[in-house]
Amino acid sequence: MKTLLIGADGQLGSDLRKIYSADELIPLTRGDLDICDYAEVSRTLRGNTPDVVINTAAYHRVDECEGNAERSLAVNALAVRNLALTCKQMGSIFVHFSTDYVFDGEALRPYTERDTPRPVNAYGISKLAGEHFVRYLYDRHFVIRVSGLYGVAGSRGKGTNFVEMMLKKAQEGQDIRVVNDQTLTPTYTRALAPRIKALVETKRYGLYHMTCEGECSWYEFASAIFELSGLRPNLWPTTSAAFYTPAKRPRYSVLENENLKSISAPPMPFWRDALRDYLEERKSRLTPAQ
Numbered sequence: 369m370k371t372l373l374i375g376a377d378g379q380l381g382s383d384l385r386k387i388y389s390a391d392e393l394i395p396l397t398r399g400d401l402d403i404c405d406y407a408e409v410s411r412t413l414r415g416n417t418p419d420v421v422i423n424t425a426a427y428h429r430v431d432e433c434e435g436n437a438e439r440s441l442a443v444n445a446l447a448v449r450n451l452a453l454t455c456k457q458m459g460s461i462f463v464h465f466s467t468d469y470v471f472d473g474e475a476l477r478p479y480t481e482r483d484t485p486r487p488v489n490a491y492g493i494s495k496l497a498g499e500h501f502v503r504y505l506y507d508r509h510f511v512i513r514v515s516g517l518y519g520v521a522g523s524r525g526k527g528t529n530f531v532e533m534m535l536k537k538a539q540e541g542q543d544i545r546v547v548n549d550q551t552l553t554p555t556y557t558r559a560l561a562p563r564i565k566a567l568v569e570t571k572r573y574g575l576y577h578m579t580c581e582g583e584c585s586w587y588e589f590a591s592a593i594f595e596l597s598g599l600r601p602n603l604w605p606t607t608s609a610a611f612y613t614p615a616k617r618p619r620y621s622v623l624e625n626e627n628l629k630s631i632s633a634p635p636m637p638f639w640r641d642a643l644r645d646y647l648e649e650r651k652s653r654l655t656p657a658q
């Protein structure tokens with residue numbers, strides 16, 4: 369299947385790119401295509417006649433989104449609506465990514481796809497609006513909610529990823545404080561990529577949660593990063609109240625991959641195993657070949 373990938377140099381996009389062979393993939397960066405330029409989107413998509421369009425592009429600087437509701441909605445909702453409509457006109461499968469931040473975090477157990485979203489920040493609202501546009505406009509879609517992404521390319525939108533940020537602080541000898549009252553499931557993009565391809569090939573369209581298994585707080589995630597890297601920096605737990613951010617975050621945003629399991633798709637790894645794999649991949653990239 370000919371697949372057009374939007375956001376090809378992003379964190380998830382870079383790992384998806386490795387999964388597809390060159391002759392089946394059309395990788396597009398923002399320099400190639402701005403999804404907010406509707407005329408260009410229509411021209412590019414029609415010009416390439418893809419069987420599948422994968423959109424990893426997003427405006428996801430969560431704190432910035434609070435003061436930039438228009439841009440959030442433009443990239444995360446209106447451009448997504450336009451992509452879905454164009455896919456519908458062409459008959460292409462549309463694959464789009466959403467977030468655990470569509471939930472309010474008040475649950476006491478992992479959220480399934482059957483739970484009602486209730487975002488608590490502008491980013492989450494814009495991503496939920498994008499989901500709704502896709503789901504109501506066009507049947508042949510995959511809307512995939514992911515969480516706490518990290519990959520060797522680093523997040524383009526955020527400038528880095530959490531693992532790299534922690535390792536850098538440790539190397540600089542900084543005191544490190546990390547919130548211990550927000551629980552999620554960090555997810556390695558390299559673990560996601562082949563499973564996304566496999567899911568799309570099933571043509572079992574719909575809404576999917578797709579994160580690693582298990583859960584941890586950001587503080588526990590940081591502790592595991594240092595433990596697995598053999599580092600012992602000065603790390604302390606803190607609270608969301610003490611660590612002010614413009615955007616509120618859900619206290620608990622663990623996702624249950626219920627729909628994925630119901631179709632017997634290949635299971636996601638546990639977050640700690642995936643972290644170990646990431647640190648290995650990172651090490652092999654940093655070690656020059658002999």
Ligand SMILES: NC(=O)c1ccc[n+]([C@@H]2O[C@H](COP(=O)([O-])OP(=O)(O)OC[C@H]3O[C@@H](n4cnc5c(N)ncnc54)[C@H](OP(=O)(O)O)[C@@H]3O)[C@@H](O)[C@H]2O)c1
Pocket residue numbers: 374375376377378379380381397398399401402403404423424425426427428443465466467468514515516517518522523524525526
């Ligand atoms: N990162 C996380 O922790 C996380 C958590 C939950 C959900 N998600 C979702 O997962 C998806 C992938 O995230 P990611 O971490 O891989 O993001 P990323 O590394 O920031 O990659 C996003 C890509 O989209 C491109 N892009 C941004 N605006 C664009 C536009 N208007 N037109 C075309 N391309 C544009 C970016 O290009 P430039 O950098 O050149 O602008 C970048 O290459 C997103 O939908 C995000 O909302 C991410």
